[in-house]
Amino acid sequence: MPRQIDWLSILVQCKTNVQRRISPLLATLSKPQPNLGIGAGGDPMRQVDLAAEKAIVETLRKHDLQFTLVSEESGLKKYGKNPQENYITTDPIDGTTNLTRGIPFYATSIAVSTKPTLETVHAALVADLFHDVTYTAQNGKGAHRNGRKVTPSGNTLLEEAVIGIDINSYKVQKITSQLTRLIQRTKHIRHFGANALELCYVADGTSDAFIDIRGKLRTTDMAAAWLIIREAGARMTSPTGEPLKVKLDPKQKVEFVASANQEMHETILNLLRHEKDEE
Numbered sequence: 001m002p003r004q005i006d007w008l009s010i011l012v013q014c015k016t017n018v019q020r021r022i023s024p025l026l027a028t029l030s031k032p033q034p035n036l037g038i039g040a041g042g043d044p045m046r047q048v049d050l051a052a053e054k055a056i057v058e059t060l061r062k063h064d065l066q067f068t069l070v071s072e073e074s075g076l077k078k079y080g081k082n083p084q085e086n087y088i089t090t091d092p093i094d095g096t097t098n099l100t101r102g103i104p105f106y107a108t109s110i111a112v113s114t115k116p117t118l119e120t121v122h123a124a125l126v127a128d129l130f131h132d133v134t135y136t137a138q139n140g141k142g143a144h145r146n147g148r149k150v151t152p153s154g155n156t157l158l159e160e161a162v163i164g165i166d167i168n169s170y171k172v173q174k175i176t177s178q179l180t181r182l183i184q185r186t187k188h189i190r191h192f193g194a195n196a197l198e199l200c201y202v203a204d205g206t207s208d209a210f211i212d213i214r215g216k217l218r219t220t221d222m223a224a225a226w227l228i229i230r231e232a233g234a235r236m237t238s239p240t241g242e243p244l245k246v247k248l249d250p251k252q253k254v255e256f257v258a259s260a261n262q263e264m265h266e267t268i269l270n271l272l273r274h275e276k277d278e279e
């Protein structure tokens with residue numbers, strides 16, 4: 001009989017180990033940092049990123065798990081005899097710039113899947129490491145925040161909505177025309193700098209939508225939040241309304257719109273579509 005694995009308990013242990021491992025490094029962030037090269041996702045690696053990844057792998061290995069790691073830092077790595085049994089897709093620290101600058105908004109993100117594809121993700125954790133708030137989800141079992149079931153907001157009015165938009169891109173002129181009408185209709189635009197966590201804010205009703213159409217976000221950053229959004233009952237599709245069917249790979253990029261409910265989702269997609277048609 002295949003071994004029953006309590007993924008949520010293991011993911012929470014990973015998170016606790018990440019906190020333990022990065023804690024001594026937090027005090028050293030103002031000192032000059034060693035040059036550790038570029039990670040698989042294309043950004044410079046920092047000691048905290050590597051320490052967090054090490055903590056995740058160490059915890060999984062302690063449970064004798066066989067898996068393929070899909071990480072923003074080390075890329076693809078195989079562990080155990082049958083590494084294709086499980087895929088662990090992680091952004092060990094999402095929001096590294098926030099962390100290094102002392103902005104209290106950064107997370108660890110871990111997704112478990114049976115294949116290296118988004119639609120096979122079946123267990124997930126995103127944890128706000130500063131405030132110690134943990135979001136988890138399991139396929140068919142709902143999404144939880146510190147163990148309590150979450151539901152997205154019922155707000156359908158764009159004018160009242162809190163909308164996250166990531167416009168953090170050198171090629172911003174490519175997306176601004178598509179976003180103009182949406183921005184003109186809203187009063188509360190936000191971007192906090194850790195997209196995994198910002199997606200969880202849609203899942204639990206803290207915000208009403210989160211949009212990233214830059215074509216720049218890696219699937220390692222959103223794989224876990226995708227399940228949390230879905231299990232909470234919120235919506236998340238491509239900017240043209242298609243289901244997200246993407247490979248889990250540190251180099252794979254993704255664009256999406258996540259909304260609290262279908263009405264809000266359609267309103268946003270229509271505004272994005274309209275602008276694209278006018279280009």
Ligand code: IPD
Nearest residue numbers: 093094095096097168193194195
């Ligand atoms: C970053 C954050 C940020 C987004 C960047 C991501 P990282 O993740 O999610 O909000 O604008 O595109 O790379 O690099 O801190 O893991």
Ligand code: CA
Nearest residue numbers: 072091093094
């Ligand atoms: Ca990262």
